[in-house]
Amino acid sequence: MSDPPVGSLVLVGTPIGNLGDLSPRAVEELRTADVIAAEDTRRTRALLTHAGIPAGRRLRAVHARNEAAAAERIVGEIRGGDRVAVVTDAGMPGISDPGAQLVRACLDAGLPVEAVPGPSAALTAVVLSGLPSDRFAFEGFLPRKGRARSERIAALAEEPRTTVLFEAPGRVRATLADLAAACGPQRPVAVARELTKVFEDVWRGTLAEAARHAERTEPRGEHVVVVAPAPERAPPGDAEIEAGVRAALADGRSARDAASDVANALGVPRRRAYEAATRLKPPRRRGG
Helix, strand or coil, rough: CCCCCCEEEEEEEEECCCHHHCCCHHHHHHHHHHHHHHHEEEEEEEEHCCCCCCCCCCCCCCCCHHHHHHHHHHHHHCCCCCCEECCCCCCCCCCCCCCHHHHHHHCCCCEEEEEEEEHHHHHHHHHHHHHCCCCCCEEEECCHHHHHHHHHHHHHHCCCCCEEEECCCCCCHHHHHHHHHHHHHEEEEEEECCCCHHHHHHHEEEHHHHHHHHCCEEEECEEEEEEECCCCCCCCHHHHHHHHHHHHHCCCCCHHHHHHHHHHHHHHHHHHHHHHHHHHCCCCCCCC
């Protein structure tokens, strides 16, 4: 007796603006899928209509609020042989959009997961920014407020890679102002919006200029903010090393321990710190 057929979960990248970016492979996957899990069924139905694909009764709403609950049902359908295509409103499922929980549930169940690559707002903004693209970090949406937001922004200020953020139009002004305060007003940045659409716009300058520009314009559409890496720190000089050694010695550390602490903290050779420690450590008093 043969094993029952097993389907697959297929993540399908969809256009981030220009419907002409829908790939032939994506069209075929959406045409033949048994189930289409969509973040917003109305937007997906419009996309299917544009591509000449009948939706039938295959559309299912799977969004941030019900993804965990929907995963169990989708796992069962794939076990039964269904091919389930997953699409979001725009871009690649699972990137600041629903999809990741479905992937995890299928992998945990030992089921196949495939991907049909498509447009990406993050990658598009990085390559258009003119900022270093050999290494970059994707942060998605920042926390809206509180300690979590301030800690994340403080970490970004020290990030040695280009950083990519998503931001809603109503919060982009506050985010640019917060980034300018944490990263410094002269940090280069690119702010992209309406990517691949008729009114695509990529603004480039410093964070201070970007914050002023945002105050003068009406933000529309989701924004992608690309922040330049933190500038490399100049290597510590003798004065900085000596100040660290003095502080450690004043706390009662031995010359050896003081040198180790300072070397680790400043990223300098231990021998250099130890030479400063032996030079600065007060001589022992001889007994009377």
